Structure formats: structure tokens, C-alpha cells
Amino acid sequence: MRSIILAIESSCDETSASVIVNGKVLNNIIATQAMHQKYGGVVPELASRAHQQNIVAVIKEAMDDAHILPTDLDAIAFTRGPGLLGSLLVGTSFAKGLALALDKPLIEVNHMQAHVLAHFIDDPQPAFPFLCLTVSGGHTQIVLVEDHLKMKVIGETQDDAVGEAFDKAAKIMGLPYPGGPLIDKYAKLGNPKAFKFSQTSMPGLDFSFSGIKTQFMYFLRDEVAKNPNFIEERLNDICASIQEHLVTMLVSRLEEASEQTGIKQIAIAGGVSANSGLRNRLNGMAPKKGWNVYIPAFEYCTDNAAMIAIAAYYKFRAGDFTGLDVTPLVRMPI
Incomplete structure (x- = not known):
């Protein structure tokens, strides 16, 4: 037709x-x-x-x-x-x-x-069923995709989206909007293990990002009180650490979803899927988990x-x- x-x-x-x-x-x-x-x-x-x-x-x-x-x-x-x-x-x-x-x-x-x-615009294309982590400034979801027009959300954020968390963290550091891509840029030059943040516990496959934003704000407040130049001096390490934490929150839930469903066709989509930390983590996990990972072109x-x-x-x-x-x-x- x-x-x-x-x-x-x-x-x-x-x-x-x-x-x-x-x-x-x-x-x-x-x-x-x-x-x-x-x-x-x-x-x-x-x-x-x-x-x-x-x-x-x-x-x-x-x-x-x-x-x-x-x-x-x-x-x-x-x-x-x-x-x-x-x-x-x-x-x-x-x-x-x-x-x-x-x-x-x-x-x-x-x-x-x-x-x-968007994964069906170009090759390679995922086979059904597959799991898609959709991550953006307004949404964070794990979607079970059974067909082109048959999808089911099996996990989602209960408050803020991960993209909003990236942008808020950037704003707290004084970076211009949109801050997510800037965090990704500086993170490539920093140590992702420099600073640790606690994980938020949520039932099932759901997410919560409001707590990490508050935790990050107080972390910077306390460090700047001790050293007014802390953000400027440690910007790369701060960005690498907060990005590592947010990516870990996303990937750990996706890993659980794969184990629960037995699905090893894994995709990501949405604005945050352009994040190099998330892309690299998934590509690194693929051989160990037996996953086939699908990542859209940046323009999509x-x-x-x-x-x-x-x-x-x-x-x-x-x-x-x-x-x-x-x-x-x-x-x-x-």
C-alpha cells in the first residue's frame, strides 16, 4: 500500500x-x-x-x-x-x-x-519483544514493546524524570540550560568515583529522582561552605560522579526488568539516550548479559x-x- x-x-x-x-x-x-x-x-x-x-x-x-x-x-x-x-x-x-x-x-x-x-527508522532494528528505556526531560519509563503498536509501561518514575534531574543538577552548579549535555561533556574529563551518593529505594521497577536532587544540592552546599571554589575546582569530577549515579539508577532497573521478563533485546530512547555515559554503560554490559543493545542515532x-x-x-x-x-x-x- x-x-x-x-x-x-x-x-x-x-x-x-x-x-x-x-x-x-x-x-x-x-x-x-x-x-x-x-x-x-x-x-x-x-x-x-x-x-x-x-x-x-x-x-x-x-x-x-x-x-x-x-x-x-x-x-x-x-x-x-x-x-x-x-x-x-x-x-x-x-x-x-x-x-x-x-x-x-x-x-x-x-x-x-x-x-x-525511532528504532525502526534505520537498521539495525530490535526484534519483538524488547525492552525500551525511554528517558527524557519529562519521562522515565521502562516499556515492554510487543509490536509496533502494542506497548506496556512496566516501570516509571514516581516523581521527576531523569532528564530533569540532570538539568537541575547542572543549574545548581551554575551551568547554563540545557545542562544535561554539559554534564555529559565535563563528565568525560572527570573521575566518576570521586563522590558517592546514596540510592533511592523504590518498589518494583519504578524510579524516583527527587531525592537525589535534594541530596546533590546539600552536598554542594556543604562542600562550598568549606571551599568557596569547590565547584570550579572539581567541576569535572562532580559531573562525572552525578552522571555515574544517575546512569546506575537507570541501568540497575533495566537490568532487573530484563531478568524478570527474560528479554535480552534492550533499547533506549528519548533525549537522555544521547548521553554518552548511558550509551557506554549499556554497550559495556551487553556482552556480559547476553544483550542485544539498540541505540538510536543522535538526531532521533x-x-x-x-x-x-x-x-x-x-x-x-x-x-x-x-x-x-x-x-x-x-x-x-x-
Whole structure:
């Protein structure tokens, strides 16, 4: 069945569009919003305004690059949620208007499912069933993936996401936003065993990151009281140590999930899957655990429309369309 689909992503602060033809992603156009850096985090109102400014140009670039006319499209896909309401509204409204104008079917996509399905954009691809650790600024989940459109969360954070913990730790150290990538950068130059932090105990396969943020804040407060230049002098070691701790929290739960389910097909997805510490740890564990580890390309880790496109492709094949009365969902479980 022929399928040419335009996909739109606008869940947070990236405006993105992608064209997928018969399951092959042709492009992945992304407009970022640098203005949030000076505020130390994403400002929802500014994000939604920027989406309005960027969306027409981004979609036009994707269509032109793919040499596709609007009339060639077989469907329009968009991120319904989860995400920021104002940002989601821009993408949802544009997709609905375009679908109505062209009389084309509409496909809603769950943002977190799309992160998982990013593994099917390129080879190698995981075999079913597999476990996917989805880690970002807003989510931390272990997902049991039984098919392209059949997934179940078997473990998740009960408070903050690991990406938020990375960014908060960076902010406490005075690093600019987004701080997670900077922690990763400095960690490569530091000793991950320099400082120790206690683990948070949670039942089952769930996570909790609120405690480590508080612990880290008090740790720095006490050390700076003894040496005002502590952060500047030991920045690399501090970053390496907090990254080592957070990665250990993630991997230990993933290891438990693999043992409980017997599944050795292991994948990671989401913005934090770009973290080199997490990638290196999983690749190092793979031979010892008998795991087949799948890590997406960097461009498919952060929010992007290519992952929305591949998710839409499988929904198109299943005939899973949505009506024009669809509205965004800030919270949208897998």
C-alpha cells in the first residue's frame, strides 16, 4: 500500500516536520528555540509563539526537500501528546487545518510511542519483544514493546524524570540550560568515583529522582561552605560522579526488568539516550548479559518529526486514523 505522510512534531520547544514515503524517512527538519536558554528552562508561552512563527517554514522545507506536493500526501500526522498544551495546540491545529483543506486522513501519534519507534527508522532494528528505556526531560519509563503498536509501561518514575534531574543538577552548579549535555561533556574529563551518593529505594521497577536532587544540592552546599571554589575546582569530577549515579539508577532497573521478563533485546530512547555515559554503560554490559543493545542515532534521540513519521507509517498500515474533533493531551499514556 502506497503511503506518503507528512509528520509534524511540536510537543515542546522544537518545531519539526518530516516526510515518509512507504516507510522510508526522507528528511527530518527541525527548528530549535534558543531563547529559552536565558530563562534556564522552556517557557511554555514563548515556545507556543515560536511554533506559530516556525511551523509554515519548517513544513515547506520538508515538502520541498522531498519534492512532494500537498496533493501527493496520503495522510497528515501530528503529535497529540504528551507535551506542553500551547505547543501541542499549534501542531494539532495546523495538521487538522491541512487535513481538512486537502481532504486527507489524520493520524494522531503518542510522543512517547514515537520515541520507541525511532528504532525502526534505520537498521539495525530490535526484534519483538524488547525492552525500551525511554528517558527524557519529562519521562522515565521502562516499556515492554510487543509490536509496533502494542506497548506496556512496566516501570516509571514516581516523581521527576531523569532528564530533569540532570538539568537541575547542572543549574545548581551554575551551568547554563540545557545542562544535561554539559554534564555529559565535563563528565568525560572527570573521575566518576570521586563522590558517592546514596540510592533511592523504590518498589518494583519504578524510579524516583527527587531525592537525589535534594541530596546533590546539600552536598554542594556543604562542600562550598568549606571551599568557596569547590565547584570550579572539581567541576569535572562532580559531573562525572552525578552522571555515574544517575546512569546506575537507570541501568540497575533495566537490568532487573530484563531478568524478570527474560528479554535480552534492550533499547533506549528519548533525549537522555544521547548521553554518552548511558550509551557506554549499556554497550559495556551487553556482552556480559547476553544483550542485544539498540541505540538510536543522535538526531532521533531528541524531539523530532522523523519518529512521528515512522509511528504514523505503522498506524497508517493499520488504518488507525483520527477525526477532526481531536484535541491535544498534555498527559497521554502509552
